[in-house]
Amino acid sequence: MDTRSTFFAPVGATSRLTSRIASLPSADKALLRLLFGAALLALVLGLVGGFVTALSRAKAFTFFPDDAYRILTLHGVSVFFYWLYLIQAALLLVLAAAENGRGLALRPLAWLGAALMLAGFGVSEWISATGTPLLYDGSPELAVDDPRSVGFFALGYLLLSAGLVAAAVSGIATVLQPRLRGEADEFTSIGFALFAWAGFLVVSAIAATNAFAPGVLWALGAGPFPADHGTEWHILFHNLHYLPLMATVLVWYVLTEHLTDVTSIHGARMSKIVFAAYLVFVPPTSLYHMFLEPNLSEGVRVVGSLLSLFVSVPTLAAFAIIISSLEASARARGATGLFGWMRGLPWHNPAMANVGWAVVNMMVGITFAFVLIQEKLAPMLSDTFFVPAYFHFFAVGVLTQTFLAALMVILPALGSGTLWRPDVLRRMPVVVTIGLVIFGAAGITAGFMGVPRRVFDVSYGGMAPAAWPVLMALVGVGATIFAIAIAVSVHGVVRTLLSRRPEIEPAPVVDWQTGSRGVGTAPAWTGPVSVVALVTAMYVFTIIAFQLIQSLPIIAISGGHGH
Amino acid sequence: MKMNEELWLVVVIAAVWAVLAAVYALVPSLGMPGYVRVWGGGAVLFLVLAGVLVAVSRRAHKS
Numbered sequence: 001m002d003t004r005s006t007f008f009a010p011v012g013a014t015s016r017l018t019s020r021i022a023s024l025p026s027a028d029k030a031l032l033r034l035l036f037g038a039a040l041l042a043l044v045l046g047l048v049g050g051f052v053t054a055l056s057r058a059k060a061f062t063f064f065p066d067d068a069y070r071i072l073t074l075h076g077v078s079v080f081f082y083w084l085y086l087i088q089a090a091l092l093l094v095l096a097a098a099e100n101g102r103g104l105a106l107r108p109l110a111w112l113g114a115a116l117m118l119a120g121f122g123v124s125e126w127i128s129a130t131g132t133p134l135l136y137d138g139s140p141e142l143a144v145d146d147p148r149s150v151g152f153f154a155l156g157y158l159l160l161s162a163g164l165v166a167a168a169v170s171g172i173a174t175v176l177q178p179r180l181r182g183e184a185d186e187f188t189s190i191g192f193a194l195f196a197w198a199g200f201l202v203v204s205a206i207a208a209t210n211a212f213a214p215g216v217l218w219a220l221g222a223g224p225f226p227a228d229h230g231t232e233w234h235i236l237f238h239n240l241h242y243l244p245l246m247a248t249v250l251v252w253y254v255l256t257e258h259l260t261d262v263t264s265i266h267g268a269r270m271s272k273i274v275f276a277a278y279l280v281f282v283p284p285t286s287l288y289h290m291f292l293e294p295n296l297s298e299g300v301r302v303v304g305s306l307l308s309l310f311v312s313v314p315t316l317a318a319f320a321i322i323i324s325s326l327e328a329s330a331r332a333r334g335a336t337g338l339f340g341w342m343r344g345l346p347w348h349n350p351a352m353a354n355v356g357w358a359v360v361n362m363m364v365g366i367t368f369a370f371v372l373i374q375e376k377l378a379p380m381l382s383d384t385f386f387v388p389a390y391f392h393f394f395a396v397g398v399l400t401q402t403f404l405a406a407l408m409v410i411l412p413a414l415g416s417g418t419l420w421r422p423d424v425l426r427r428m429p430v431v432v433t434i435g436l437v438i439f440g441a442a443g444i445t446a447g448f449m450g451v452p453r454r455v456f457d458v459s460y461g462g463m464a465p466a467a468w469p470v471l472m473a474l475v476g477v478g479a480t481i482f483a484i485a486i487a488v489s490v491h492g493v494v495r496t497l498l499s500r501r502p503e504i505e506p507a508p509v510v511d512w513q514t515g516s517r518g519v520g521t522a523p524a525w526t527g528p529v530s531v532v533a534l535v536t537a538m539y540v541f542t543i544i545a546f547q548l549i550q551s552l553p554i555i556a557i558s559g560g561h562g563h
Numbered sequence: 564m565k566m567n568e569e570l571w572l573v574v575v576i577a578a579v580w581a582v583l584a585a586v587y588a589l590v591p592s593l594g595m596p597g598y599v600r601v602w603g604g605g606a607v608l609f610l611v612l613a614g615v616l617v618a619v620s621r622r623a624h625k626s
Contacts, residue, residue, distance in 0.1 A: 172612070172615070176615070176619050179619050179620070179623050180619060180622065180623060182623050185567075185620075185623075186567060186568075186569060187569055192569055192572075195569075195612070196572075196573075196576075199608060199609060199612050202608055203601070203604065203605040203608060206600070206601055206604040206605065206608070207601045210597050210600050210601055211597075228597070231595060231597060232597045235595075235597050235598055235601050236601075239601075269568055272568060272569065272572060273568075273572065276572040276573070276575065276576060279576040279579075279580075279609070280575060280576055280579050282580075282605075283579060283580055283583035283584075283598075283602045283605075284579070284583060286583075286598070297592070300593070
């Protein structure tokens with residue numbers, strides 16, 4: 001494998017993205033700093049809660065059950081809701097403002113959205129710390145005698161939802177501004193993605209209201225006990241599977257252009273179709289969440305199984321577009337080798353390293369997600385440690401690393417100062433991935449063996465298999481490794497946010513826009529080959545899962561939490 | 564008015580969501596009224612967004 005050296009953009013050169021962010025009005029910059037800071041606070045709280053939870057599962061600590069569930073609740077609420085949705089709101093607004101080139105439209109509405117989301121953050125953290133621990137899904141069944149906890153918990157999510165709607169409306173108005181000014185007849189691919197993503201945020205707020213408004217009404221004595229909460233939660237949860245993934249792919253598009261100057265070789269129309277596909281596939285693929293219902297008819301199971309195969313189509317299509325565009329551009333510049341063309345990417349830039357390893361984590365996560373949604377496996381695995389083991393590849397490896405990558409580009413451009421120690425930050429993603437592989441391999445194996453999730457003492461009075469504590473200890477080791485590495489990345493981003501030093505030397509980017517050989521003269525196979533390898537891995541691991549589970553002496557069918 | 568690709572993509576999204584909402588509404592054995600509310604609400608939202616795109620295009624062409 002060999003590759004020709006790559007032209008590095010001159011130091012001091014600023015991309016369209018960073019120059020537009022740098023020129024935003026100060027009121028927008030203040031709002032964005034506030035939202036980014038709150039999102040990072042939520043990530044820190046969630047990281048601490050998750051780290052303590054993992055060590056507790058590994059028996060490094062022992063908690064009373066109520067305390068353990070409180071920590072688990074704080075972990076889930078902080079990370080899954082407030083980190084992921086505060087950062088999405090902030091990214092939507094900053095990218096929309098950059099797309100507009102003149103800042104945010106409906107700015108007071110965006111500020112109102114931020115205020116509502118921060119109020120929700122405060123209410124949710126307070127009631128999770130002081131009330132009955134309801135876990136992150138806020139199940140009222142855990143607090144039938146404590147309507148106050150149910151009501152305030154639900155209120156927190158409703159405030160978050162209302163804030164997301166306000167931010168999304170501001171985002172939509174912002175991306176429409178160039179058209180209203182007559183400067184454009186249509187969206188760019190990023191503009192259309194932002195428009196669709198903002199719509200999806202509003203729909204998710206509708207789903208959250210559908211799930212949590214009954215809890216508030218019951219707590220106020222104005223409605224019946226929300227006995228259907230589990231079903232309504234699954235509708236929201238299904239949307240929440242797609243929403244951050246759509247945001248992730250959008251950030252990959254934006255960062256790819258920023259880091260390499262490469263846009264899709266397949267054209268803006270194809271990108272718009274892929275982003276629209278996220279929304280087209282959301283409702284039809286929802287049936288697989290019902291596989292845990294014991295009374296589900298066989299016909300619905302068959303239809304649900306077939307439709308579930310489309311779950312990752314938009315993400316894989318977007319992945320293939322980005323990879324093929326990069327590879328074709330690299331080969332047009334003379335790069336050769338099966339994977340050698342990747343060496344020219346700006347790996348010294350921490351944002352590039354985070355995105356690159358996020359892609360690796362996505363491949364692993366999708367493989368096991370498909371194992372989990374198999375109609376025959378879902379009931380057996382959904383209440384086991386398999387679930388947290390695989391979804392941390394997504395939550396940490398893909399989503400968190402991608403959003404941190406975006407912050408590493410955006411915060412210095414916002415005028416927050418220079419990026420803290422790029423040479424340290426660019427090494428963290430590989431450490432995160434090593435930790436996740438240990439955590440995931442041990443946890444997935446534990447799940448296959450029947451180790452339950454959300455149960456802190458799995459010794460069962462010494463009756464549990466001898467392998468269980470060993471696997472859970474490995475889970476603790478893996479969690480320790482990736483938690484430390486993520487903490488270093490977060491520290492770097494927070495230092496950047498708080499820094500007031502002017503940026504001296506931007507992190508490296510490359511210019512692959514023009515190639516001497518012409519894009520398309522050499523084939524670019526890495527994207528399609530990766531998708532084929534992924535599908536093969538899905539089949540292999542599904543077969544392994546069936547054989548492992550069938551070899552166990554006891555099979556327990558669950559009908560509980562879902563995933 | 565010529566329907567551009569962005570408009571028909573948003574209309575397709577609204578149509579798919581509306582069909583799913585209708586399925587859940589018209590097949591009571593599925594027993595999921597929440598899906599009717601959420602997919603139906605989404606269908607209405609994306610129809611509104613399609614209307615916004617039309618209105619913005621008309622306003623831009625007039626000015």
